[in-house]
Amino acid sequence: MSRLHFRLAAVLLAVLLAGLIAITWRGADLAEGALLPETVHKAETLGHSLGELTERALDYGIPLTRLVGVDDLYRRTLEGNPELAFIALYRRDDGVLLFAAGPAPADGGAVATSDTETVVLPIGGERGWVARLVIGLDADYARRLVFGLWIDLAIVLAVTALVALELISLTFGAGAHHAFEAVEARLAALRRGELRLFPPVADTGRFGRLAQRLDAAVGALGERFARLGDRATRARATGRLPPAAGRELAALEARFAVDATKAPAPVSALSVRAVVFVFMLAEELTRPFLPAFIRDHAMALPGLSAEVVISLPLVLFLAIVALAQPFLGGMTKAVGRGRALGAGCALGIAGHLGMSLAPDFVAIVVARAITAAGFALVFVSAQGVIIDTTSTQTRGRALAVFIGAILVAGLCGPPIGGILADQFGTRTAFLAAAALAALSLGITLRTVPRGGGQRSGASGVDWTVFRVVARSPVLIALFFGCALPAKLILTAVCFFLVPLHLAGLEYDQAVIGRVMMLYALAMVVLVPVFANLSDRFDRRVEFVAAGGMLAGLTAIYALADTGSAWVMAAMLLQLGIAQALSIAAQSALVGVYAHRLGAGVDETALYGMFRLIERSGSALGPALAGALLGWYGFDLALAVIAGLAGLGALGFAGLTLGRRGGSGAVAPVSTGAE
Amino acid sequence: MTDTPRAGRLGRRPLLGLIGRAAALPFAASVAGAAPAVAADRPPFRIYRITYRGRTAVEEGFESYLAANNVPVTYIDRDAARDPARVPGFVEEIRELRPDLVYTWGTSVTLGVAGRYDGPDDGRHIRDLPIVFALVSAPVRSGIVPDRAAPGRNVTGAVHVIPLDIQLRAMAAYRPFTRLGVLYTPTEPNSIALVDQLRTLQASLGFTLITRAFALDADGRPTVEGAEARIAEIKAAGADWLYLLPDTFLGTQYHRVVPAALAEALPTFGAAELAIRRGGALAALISRYTSVGRLAASKAMRILVDRAPPQELPIETLKRFSMIVNMPVAQALEIYPPIEMLNYAEVITK
Incomplete structure (x- = not known):
C-alpha cells in the first residue's frame, strides 16, 4: 500500500469509525440507562408475587417460622432471574433472617446500610405487618449485559472497518489511482537512487503520461548502460578495458540498481487481492448456516450414522481442496493463471447457485464438490499470479497482502452470512454467495491478464519428491511434526470441537461467534507482524518451533474450567497467536530446505508436497476430533490433539536448532483459513 | 409444564405439571371459540342420560362443554337412584325413543346398559346406539370394552382414576417420603391389585411399602376392629404417609381410621375425594367431576358432530388433576404444605 493510498484509507476509515463510535456510544448509554429501572421493576413484580404467596400461607394459619419450601422457591426464583443477587425474608420485630437464597445480609438491620440496590416489601396478611421481603439486585448483571453489548458493537465496528478497507483497496486498485500510485512508486524509487523499471502503465491521463515519460527516461538510461556494458565486455575480451573502469561499472550497477532486462509483468497484486477477497467472502458467508442446511437435507445411507452423512459434504470439500492443489500448481501455470482464476470463480458461481437450488442431498454433495474445485483453483492461481509477478524481495509482502484478504474474508463473512440467512433464508444467502463469486469473476476479467502458454516443468505432483522428504529427518519433522498438526489442530479444535462444545453448553450463537472470531482476529493482526519479524531476524526455525509449542501448550486448558466461554476464548486466542507465529515461517522454510538440499530437488514440487501434507491435516482434523470426542470427551480430545502439535514442534526443534542455517527465498504462505 | 409424568424418584417438583390450575382444561383446544360444525337449523341432538345417585357435577361439566361449543342438545334424564335393578327398564x-346418544354414570349403570363386550347379544343391552360413559374406573377389567385405546364397540367414555405413580408424586410434592403405609381389605381384589402395583413401584420411585390388612371376622368379612393397633404398627415401622387406597371397605371406615392416624401424628393421603371431604385426610389428589364431565362431553361431540364412530374413539383419563389440602388437619399435625402448593391446591379451611 503506498503512502498516499494509506493516508486516504486512514482518513476514510477515521470518518467512518467516528460516526460508528458516536452511534455505538449513544446506543450503549441508552441501554444502560434503561436497564436499571427495568430491573427494579422486575424485582418488584417478583417480590409482589412471592409476598402474596407468603401472605396467603399466613392467612391459612401457617406460622411464619414454619413455612415450607420457601428457601427452595427463592433459590429457583434466583436461578431464573440472573439480575437478582439474593432474596430474603426477615422477621419484622427483631430483623432475624428466616429464609434466604443468595448472599443476603444475616441481619435485617444491615440491609439498609448495604451498598447493594434492594427492593423491600412488607409482608403482612390479615394479622398486620410481620415480615420484610428483601430482594437484592445484582449490580454486576447490568455491567455484564452492557459489556456484552459493547463487545457486539465492537465486533460490528471491526467488521465494518475491515470491509471498508477492502472496498477502498478495490476502488484504488485500478484506473487513475493506479497511475497516481505508479508515479508515486517511481518517484520513491528514484529518491532511493534506484534506476529500475516498473510495469508499464496503460492509463492515458496526466499521471499515466507522466509515469510513461519517467519510464522512457529510465528505460533510455538503462539501454545506454546496457550498451556501455556491451562495449566493456568487448573491450575486456580484447584486453583493452582498464580494471578500474570495470570496477566502476559494477559499482554503478549495484549503486543504482540499473537493470534494463527485467520488467515485471503488468499485473497488480492488488487486483488479485480483490478477486481473492470477494471470492473467499462468498465461501465464508456460508459458514454459519452450511452445516444446518446439509443436516436438513441429509438422507439415510446404509451403514453410515447420521453424523457421518452430515459430515460427508464437508469432508469431501476439504479433501478436494487438499488433493487438487498439488496438481493445480503446474496446470494453472500451463493454461495461464488469469484464465485458471476466472475458471475457479466460474466454478464458484456454479457451486453456490447449485446449493441455492439443490433439491436433495445428492445435489448438495455435487454442488459442494464443484465449489471445492473452484476454491482450490482460485487459491492456487491467485498464489501463482503473485509468485509469477514478484521478485523474491517483494514476494513476502505481496503474499502477506493476499493472505490478509483471505483472513479478513474469514472474519467478515460469517456474521454477514448469518444475518443474510436470518433475514432472507438460507437459499437466498447462497444466491448472495453466487453473486459475490460472479463479482470476483468480473474483477478477474477486468484486471487480471489471462497469461498462459507457459510450459511448466512440473505439471503434476512429483512423487519422487516424497523420497527426498523421506530421506530428510528435518523435512519429515517440518512436514509431519509442524505443518500437518498445525492444520489438524485448526480444523479439529477451532472449527469442530470448540463450537460443538460451546453449543452443547447452550451458549448462544453470538457468544460462540465472538469466541471463534478471536482466532481469526489474532491471525489477521499477527501474521504480517510475525512474517516480517521472522524474515528480518532470520529466525524462521525458532518461530516455527515456538508456534508449535505454544499451540501444544493449549493442552493445559483441558485442566481448566472448559465449560467457561472465557477459558475457550483465551485458548483460541493463544492458538491464534501460536499459528500466526509459525505459519509464514513454515512455508518459507520449505524454500530454504529445497535450496539446501541442492540440485535435483524441485522447489515447486517440494511446495506441492508440503501443501498436500498440510491439507491432509485439515481433512483429518474433524474426523480425528470426532472420534476422540466420542471416546474420551472434550477435555481429553483437546489435550490429545494439542499434545500432538506440541510433540511435533519439540521434535522439529530438537532436530534443527543444533544446526540452524540462514533462510532462503520467501515462499508461498498458507493461510490457515481453510 | 408437561402433561405426562416424568420418571424418577419422589421429590417435591416433578409432579406439579400434572395438577391443573383452576382454569386449566385438559382438552381446551375444543372449548369455547371453536367454530361450531353444526348447522343452525338442525334439530337438537337427543341425549338419554342415566345417573346412579342423582345429578352430580359430572353432568354440569358435560352440559357446559356442549353449550360452549354450540352443540344443540335436549336431554332425557333418568336416575337409577342407587338401584341397578332399574336399568333394564x-x-x-x-x-323406543332411539336417542342420538346414551350417557351413563358409573360402572353398574354402564354395564347394565351396554353389557359385557364379550357377552351374548340377547337383546338385553344396547349395541347399536353410541354410548358415552363417565366415572367408570376400570372399563377393561369390568368387561365393558376389550381395550381402552380402541374400544371396538359402541362404547367410549372418560375414566376418572388417577394413575398410582402420579398419586405418589403428589404425596411427595407435599412431603417427601421413604416409607409408605397402606391399610387395605384382604378380600377386595381391587385393593390387592393396587397393593401389588405399589410394590412394583417401590424400586423405581425409591420407597419402602409397609402394609397391614384389616382383620376378618368369623364369616370372613373385613372388620375395623384392631385398626388402631395396625395403624400404630405402621407408624412404628417409620411410615411417612398413610395412603388411603380406593378400597370399598376402607371408604366406609374413614371415621375410625383417619382419627387413629391423626392420633399417631401420621399424615393421610386420600385417593378418593370423600377421604378428604368427609374422612378428614390431610391431602388428596382427585379428578374434578366437572372435568370428567367435560372429557366425556368431548367424546359425545366427536360422535354427534364429527360423526366419529365410538369404536374408534379411545377411552381417556384426565391429564390434569386437582390437589386438595385440609388446612385444619395440617395445623393439627403441624405438617404444612410447601408454600408453592398454595398456588394451585384447593385449600379446605374448616
Missing part, C-alpha cells in the same frame, strides 16, 4: 325406553 331404561334400556327398554331407549329402544
Whole structure:
C-alpha cells in the first residue's frame, strides 16, 4: 500500500469509525440507562408475587417460622432471574433472617446500610405487618449485559472497518489511482537512487503520461548502460578495458540498481487481492448456516450414522481442496493463471447457485464438490499470479497482502452470512454467495491478464519428491511434526470441537461467534507482524518451533474450567497467536530446505508436497476430533490433539536448532483459513 | 409444564405439571371459540342420560362443554337412584325413543346398559346406539370394552382414576417420603391389585411399602376392629404417609381410621375425594367431576358432530388433576404444605 493510498484509507476509515463510535456510544448509554429501572421493576413484580404467596400461607394459619419450601422457591426464583443477587425474608420485630437464597445480609438491620440496590416489601396478611421481603439486585448483571453489548458493537465496528478497507483497496486498485500510485512508486524509487523499471502503465491521463515519460527516461538510461556494458565486455575480451573502469561499472550497477532486462509483468497484486477477497467472502458467508442446511437435507445411507452423512459434504470439500492443489500448481501455470482464476470463480458461481437450488442431498454433495474445485483453483492461481509477478524481495509482502484478504474474508463473512440467512433464508444467502463469486469473476476479467502458454516443468505432483522428504529427518519433522498438526489442530479444535462444545453448553450463537472470531482476529493482526519479524531476524526455525509449542501448550486448558466461554476464548486466542507465529515461517522454510538440499530437488514440487501434507491435516482434523470426542470427551480430545502439535514442534526443534542455517527465498504462505 | 409424568424418584417438583390450575382444561383446544360444525337449523341432538345417585357435577361439566361449543342438545334424564335393578327398564325406553346418544354414570349403570363386550347379544343391552360413559374406573377389567385405546364397540367414555405413580408424586410434592403405609381389605381384589402395583413401584420411585390388612371376622368379612393397633404398627415401622387406597371397605371406615392416624401424628393421603371431604385426610389428589364431565362431553361431540364412530374413539383419563389440602388437619399435625402448593391446591379451611 503506498503512502498516499494509506493516508486516504486512514482518513476514510477515521470518518467512518467516528460516526460508528458516536452511534455505538449513544446506543450503549441508552441501554444502560434503561436497564436499571427495568430491573427494579422486575424485582418488584417478583417480590409482589412471592409476598402474596407468603401472605396467603399466613392467612391459612401457617406460622411464619414454619413455612415450607420457601428457601427452595427463592433459590429457583434466583436461578431464573440472573439480575437478582439474593432474596430474603426477615422477621419484622427483631430483623432475624428466616429464609434466604443468595448472599443476603444475616441481619435485617444491615440491609439498609448495604451498598447493594434492594427492593423491600412488607409482608403482612390479615394479622398486620410481620415480615420484610428483601430482594437484592445484582449490580454486576447490568455491567455484564452492557459489556456484552459493547463487545457486539465492537465486533460490528471491526467488521465494518475491515470491509471498508477492502472496498477502498478495490476502488484504488485500478484506473487513475493506479497511475497516481505508479508515479508515486517511481518517484520513491528514484529518491532511493534506484534506476529500475516498473510495469508499464496503460492509463492515458496526466499521471499515466507522466509515469510513461519517467519510464522512457529510465528505460533510455538503462539501454545506454546496457550498451556501455556491451562495449566493456568487448573491450575486456580484447584486453583493452582498464580494471578500474570495470570496477566502476559494477559499482554503478549495484549503486543504482540499473537493470534494463527485467520488467515485471503488468499485473497488480492488488487486483488479485480483490478477486481473492470477494471470492473467499462468498465461501465464508456460508459458514454459519452450511452445516444446518446439509443436516436438513441429509438422507439415510446404509451403514453410515447420521453424523457421518452430515459430515460427508464437508469432508469431501476439504479433501478436494487438499488433493487438487498439488496438481493445480503446474496446470494453472500451463493454461495461464488469469484464465485458471476466472475458471475457479466460474466454478464458484456454479457451486453456490447449485446449493441455492439443490433439491436433495445428492445435489448438495455435487454442488459442494464443484465449489471445492473452484476454491482450490482460485487459491492456487491467485498464489501463482503473485509468485509469477514478484521478485523474491517483494514476494513476502505481496503474499502477506493476499493472505490478509483471505483472513479478513474469514472474519467478515460469517456474521454477514448469518444475518443474510436470518433475514432472507438460507437459499437466498447462497444466491448472495453466487453473486459475490460472479463479482470476483468480473474483477478477474477486468484486471487480471489471462497469461498462459507457459510450459511448466512440473505439471503434476512429483512423487519422487516424497523420497527426498523421506530421506530428510528435518523435512519429515517440518512436514509431519509442524505443518500437518498445525492444520489438524485448526480444523479439529477451532472449527469442530470448540463450537460443538460451546453449543452443547447452550451458549448462544453470538457468544460462540465472538469466541471463534478471536482466532481469526489474532491471525489477521499477527501474521504480517510475525512474517516480517521472522524474515528480518532470520529466525524462521525458532518461530516455527515456538508456534508449535505454544499451540501444544493449549493442552493445559483441558485442566481448566472448559465449560467457561472465557477459558475457550483465551485458548483460541493463544492458538491464534501460536499459528500466526509459525505459519509464514513454515512455508518459507520449505524454500530454504529445497535450496539446501541442492540440485535435483524441485522447489515447486517440494511446495506441492508440503501443501498436500498440510491439507491432509485439515481433512483429518474433524474426523480425528470426532472420534476422540466420542471416546474420551472434550477435555481429553483437546489435550490429545494439542499434545500432538506440541510433540511435533519439540521434535522439529530438537532436530534443527543444533544446526540452524540462514533462510532462503520467501515462499508461498498458507493461510490457515481453510 | 408437561402433561405426562416424568420418571424418577419422589421429590417435591416433578409432579406439579400434572395438577391443573383452576382454569386449566385438559382438552381446551375444543372449548369455547371453536367454530361450531353444526348447522343452525338442525334439530337438537337427543341425549338419554342415566345417573346412579342423582345429578352430580359430572353432568354440569358435560352440559357446559356442549353449550360452549354450540352443540344443540335436549336431554332425557333418568336416575337409577342407587338401584341397578332399574336399568333394564331404561334400556327398554331407549329402544323406543332411539336417542342420538346414551350417557351413563358409573360402572353398574354402564354395564347394565351396554353389557359385557364379550357377552351374548340377547337383546338385553344396547349395541347399536353410541354410548358415552363417565366415572367408570376400570372399563377393561369390568368387561365393558376389550381395550381402552380402541374400544371396538359402541362404547367410549372418560375414566376418572388417577394413575398410582402420579398419586405418589403428589404425596411427595407435599412431603417427601421413604416409607409408605397402606391399610387395605384382604378380600377386595381391587385393593390387592393396587397393593401389588405399589410394590412394583417401590424400586423405581425409591420407597419402602409397609402394609397391614384389616382383620376378618368369623364369616370372613373385613372388620375395623384392631385398626388402631395396625395403624400404630405402621407408624412404628417409620411410615411417612398413610395412603388411603380406593378400597370399598376402607371408604366406609374413614371415621375410625383417619382419627387413629391423626392420633399417631401420621399424615393421610386420600385417593378418593370423600377421604378428604368427609374422612378428614390431610391431602388428596382427585379428578374434578366437572372435568370428567367435560372429557366425556368431548367424546359425545366427536360422535354427534364429527360423526366419529365410538369404536374408534379411545377411552381417556384426565391429564390434569386437582390437589386438595385440609388446612385444619395440617395445623393439627403441624405438617404444612410447601408454600408453592398454595398456588394451585384447593385449600379446605374448616
